Amino acid sequence: MSDYEPDIARLIERDDTEWLRVQREYQGRLYSFVRRRVRDRDACEDVLQETFLGAIRGIAGFDPRYSFEQYLFGILRNRTIDHLRRQRALQFGGQFGGQFAGDTDEGAAIEDLVREEQTPLTLRERSDLDQRGSELLAEVLREWVQETWTEREFRRLMVIEALFSAGWRNRDAWEQLGLRDQTTVAGVKFRALKRMRELTAAVDARGECSAQLAESLSEEPGQVSIDVAQVWRRFRVSCPARHWLARRLAGSLDAGMAEFVDFHIDAAGCPWCAANRDDLAQRSRENELEAMFERVGASTMRLLRSRGEPGAGGEKLPPDPIS
Ligand SMILES: [Zn+2]
CATH class of the missing domain: 1.20.120 (Four Helix Bundle (Hemerythrin (Met), subunit A))
Incomplete structure (x- = not known):
């Protein structure tokens, strides 16, 4: 039994069928990751959506040293950090700096994510x-x-x-x-x-x-x-x-x-x-997320069918969170 790996060339050509398959295959695990770190369901949906849109925009720069799942998780991790940081800035009005970083669940989640190993997208070797x-x-x-x-x-x-x-x-x-x-x-x-x-x-x-x-x-x-x-x-x-x-x-x-x-x-x-x-546990239990995934899917399709150049724009990288 082997695990699904998408055809990257077809993804670069913005092939609808292949991107839909990607979404079906990966949405659950990506959602599970963000759901553990972000409490609000709507916010989770936004992060997931931004991740797929980022993946489409950045696919031309896919690094074959890593698996496609690592590519998606790398974008997801950055989107999750962005979201948690925005949340924290709203909560504390920015006036306390990093003082309260670990004081809330979400603050602790940022710390964990930033401490987490560098992902392909933030990878910067010295030589x-x-x-x-x-x-x-x-x-x-x-x-x-x-x-x-x-x-x-x-x-x-x-x-x-x-x-x-x-x-x-x-x-x-x-x-x-x-x-x-x-x-x-x-x-x-x-x-x-x-x-x-x-x-x-x-x-x-x-x-x-x-x-x-x-x-x-x-x-x-x-x-x-x-x-x-x-x-x-x-x-x-x-x-x-x-x-x-x-x-x-x-x-x-x-x-x-x-x-x-x-x-x-x-x-x-x-x-x-x-x-x-x-x-995997969720899949075997319930289908309640279907409606949400369909909405995210519709938005993915809108971008794919828009007139943008394949690969144009590129996935914008946030600054290295460690510096
Ligand atoms: Zn593992």
């Missing part, structure tokens, strides 16, 4: 070499995850995701993942790094970024130019495909896999898989 290094490191990590998944070593996968991506200490991993002691955690990490360094030889056969990769994958990385945690999250190296999430909900995964999926979403806190899971 071409760092960019290439990040891509190669992502490949190494993916290879390792794939290998570990195939060997059904889900406990090992959880430990490494906890340490590398979620920033847990050895002690937390030991206590929360039911390992024998902290030395076991250190051993798992040691062997994973060793295997990852072996994998770099195959992935980076020409040795383009061997120094950066070796540095990032050392026991004590110090100040490195390529951050493993950031690459892990940005490239979504351990996100299970959507059909695995569907099987988890249907109760048809065995215990080890189910435990990993739950860990990845709830303990490691992957917001994208959480949105997918919410969407």
Whole structure:
């Protein structure tokens, strides 16, 4: 079973059928993401609508290093931050500056989103070499995850995701993942790094970024130019495909896999898989959102059928929220 990936060339040509399919496939997971962060339903609808319109305008600049879902989530994240910031400015009249940032649910949601990994659209590597290094490191990590998944070593996968991506200490991993002691955690990490360094030889056969990769994958990385945690999250190296999430909900995964999926979403806190899971759960329950999606769809169609040049305008990027 494979997950739907749209035909980008047809999207660039503003093909109605393909864009409608995109909307049908992705609206639920996008809506679930924004619904967790924005209380007002009308506002959620606006954010969703702006996301699809932004996706149509920006599709000519689609970066094939990322999945289409990542492209949509990147725009959605920016639209959600814009909305939450406007809300907060209205609430506090701007006079308190950032003082109350974390004081409300929505203020906390902005903080979370801004802290969240950089998405493709806000991606700014310091140099071409760092960019290439990040891509190669992502490949190494993916290879390792794939290998570990195939060997059904889900406990090992959880430990490494906890340490590398979620920033847990050895002690937390030991206590929360039911390992024998902290030395076991250190051993798992040691062997994973060793295997990852072996994998770099195959992935980076020409040795383009061997120094950066070796540095990032050392026991004590110090100040490195390529951050493993950031690459892990940005490239979504351990996100299970959507059909695995569907099987988890249907109760048809065995215990080890189910435990990993739950860990990845709830303990490691992957917001994208959480949105997918919410969407799948919602789909199996109700159709009440249909009317709203139709309205958003009508607006998408209006833009597609307007006389604009394909790809004209482009997705406008907000300033990097971190600066
Ligand atoms: Zn995920």
